[in-house]
Amino acid sequence: MSHLTDQHGHSTYLIELSNVNKTYNGSTDQVALSDITLKIPAGQFTAIMGASGSGKSTLLNLIAGLDRPTKGEVWVDGIRVNALGEAALARYRRKRLGFVFQFFNLLNQLSVLDNILLPAQLAGLQSKVAHQRARQLLDQLGITDKARVYPGQLSGGQRQRVAIARALINQPSVLLADEPTGALDSRSGDAVMELLAQINEKGQTIVLVTHDARLAAAYATRIISLRDGRIVDDSILQAPQHQAPSDLLHLHSEEAV
Amino acid sequence: MSLKFGILGLLAETPLHGYEVKTRFESILGHTWEVNIGQVYSTLQRLERDNWVEAVGERGDRGKQAYQLTAQGRQALDHWLSEPEAEPQQLHDELFIKLMLMRRLANGNLEGLIARQRRVYLQHLRNLAELERHARAENRPDLLLLIKGAVIHTEADIKWLDVCLEELTSLQPYHPDSEHQEEKP
Ligand SMILES: Nc1ncnc2c1ncn2[C@@H]1O[C@H](COP(=O)(O)OP(=O)(O)O)[C@@H](O)[C@H]1O
Numbered sequence: 001m002s003h004l005t006d007q008h009g010h011s012t013y014l015i016e017l018s019n020v021n022k023t024y025n026g027s028t029d030q031v032a033l034s035d036i037t038l039k040i041p042a043g044q045f046t047a048i049m050g051a052s053g054s055g056k057s058t059l060l061n062l063i064a065g066l067d068r069p070t071k072g073e074v075w076v077d078g079i080r081v082n083a084l085g086e087a088a089l090a091r092y093r094r095k096r097l098g099f100v101f102q103f104f105n106l107l108n109q110l111s112v113l114d115n116i117l118l119p120a121q122l123a124g125l126q127s128k129v130a131h132q133r134a135r136q137l138l139d140q141l142g143i144t145d146k147a148r149v150y151p152g153q154l155s156g157g158q159r160q161r162v163a164i165a166r167a168l169i170n171q172p173s174v175l176l177a178d179e180p181t182g183a184l185d186s187r188s189g190d191a192v193m194e195l196l197a198q199i200n201e202k203g204q205t206i207v208l209v210t211h212d213a214r215l216a217a218a219y220a221t222r223i224i225s226l227r228d229g230r231i232v233d234d235s236i237l238q239a240p241q242h243q244a245p246s247d248l249l250h251l252h253s254e255e256a257v
Numbered sequence: 258m259s260l261k262f263g264i265l266g267l268l269a270e271t272p273l274h275g276y277e278v279k280t281r282f283e284s285i286l287g288h289t290w291e292v293n294i295g296q297v298y299s300t301l302q303r304l305e306r307d308n309w310v311e312a313v314g315e316r317g318d319r320g321k322q323a324y325q326l327t328a329q330g331r332q333a334l335d336h337w338l339s340e341p342e343a344e345p346q347q348l349h350d351e352l353f354i355k356l357m358l359m360r361r362l363a364n365g366n367l368e369g370l371i372a373r374q375r376r377v378y379l380q381h382l383r384n385l386a387e388l389e390r391h392a393r394a395e396n397r398p399d400l401l402l403l404i405k406g407a408v409i410h411t412e413a414d415i416k417w418l419d420v421c422l423e424e425l426t427s428l429q430p431y432h433p434d435s436e437h438q439e440e441k442p
């Protein structure tokens with residue numbers, strides 16, 4: 001399978017999956033993804049939608065190198081992820097990826113600041129630089145006053161902000177988020193999506209899984225729909241079109257009295 | 258939204274002439290709707306004919322006539338306000354017919370039709386999100402209610418599409434012969 005490149009030999013896409021299959025072997029083989037071909041340019045905010053079991057998490061995990069395709073290729077930021085050995089994979093995940101989960105996955109025995117700093121320490125980032133970035137992220141995500149607090153004392157929405165800051169500390173090429181609003185009420189869900197949209201505005205590529213059509217449409221720019229492990233729709237939404245509020249009401253003005 | 262009961266409701270507060278009815282009604286609706294002055298006048302005439310409103314005072318300058326509610330009109334208004342709305346929003350019949358025909362005609366690509374329809378709804382949700390941002394910025398709770406209603410309806414439309422897809426694709430492929438046997442001689 002040829003890998004699309006520009007005239008300098010670099011991929012024109014940040015993420016590229018070609019003819020990817022994923023089958024889980026068990027008592028009966030479970031096809032989680034079949035023949036997925038997908039190209040995502042840098043800077044895009046993509047939402048993956050689909051019913052439970054349609055393969056959304058599997059797709060994200062393949063991009064994250066948390067799982068390997070049964071067939072096909074996964075390229076991210078010029079790296080052939082499916083061909084990496086374990087050590088290289090670990091490095092790839094530390095340096096190029098940020099991952100945000102539905103249930104935050106924060107370490108409760110560490111303060112907010114230390115949670116955010118942890119991936120930087122693991123990646124061997126200079127402590128001064130790491131602290132600088134952490135401060136900046138805390139500020140950007142509106143949780144500066146929570147730096148010394150422990151996750152147990154935070155609301156769901158605040159925990160997810162910490163998780164986003166942690167995912168961004170190593171300035172990843174791609175931010176992956178699997179149902180980041182799934183455990184949040186509607187208001188904090190909107191707030192988290194609003195933050196992700198702001199981060200994307202600054203150039204961060206984001207691939208997010210959600211089953212909330214409203215949130216996907218309101219904040220992402222591209223929506224990919226999966227069904228039974230296949231892509232059934234891939235659409236780029238237009239900039240919001242102006243709509244007169246009167247179009248929202250069906251007023252029977254000509255009714256006979 | 259009914260102009261008739263809108264007028265009755267406004268006249269229950271104070272007597273008004275036609276143009277005042279128009280501007281007050283528009284303000285109640287958060288200026289989402291331009292009320293046609295001609296319709297206000299013709300509705301007032303019919304309400305007067307039915308004895309739900311009556312003219313008060315003299316005809317003012319340029320023929321302006323104020324109206325007030327009659328006891329009978331008040332009763333009709335109270336009844337209308339206390340009654341729940343009987344009809345929920347209707348489904349989109351045209352899409353339904355399209356789906357049914359697609360299924361019959363040449364094993365139509367339902368997945369494609371539904372995907373295209375879903376795009377339209379997703380774009381609508383995107384537009385509504387923008388409208389919601391404006392309504393919040395302008396502190397317009399009345400508009401927000403309207404927008405949230407539209408959002409919830411659109412979300413339901415998307416869910417319905419998902420159900421259509423699941424149900425229709427789990428059915429046996431359509432065979433013209435099997436469905437119309439009762440029509441054969
Ligand atoms: N580790 C696994 N072992 C076996 N089957 C799995 C595993 N992970 C996912 N699956 C199966 O693959 C399909 C897709 O799963 P998943 O990607 O988690 O879906 P989604 O995130 O859209 O709900 C499902 O049928 C699921 O049961």
Ligand SMILES: [Mg+2]
Pocket residue numbers: 056057058
């Ligand atoms: Mg999942």
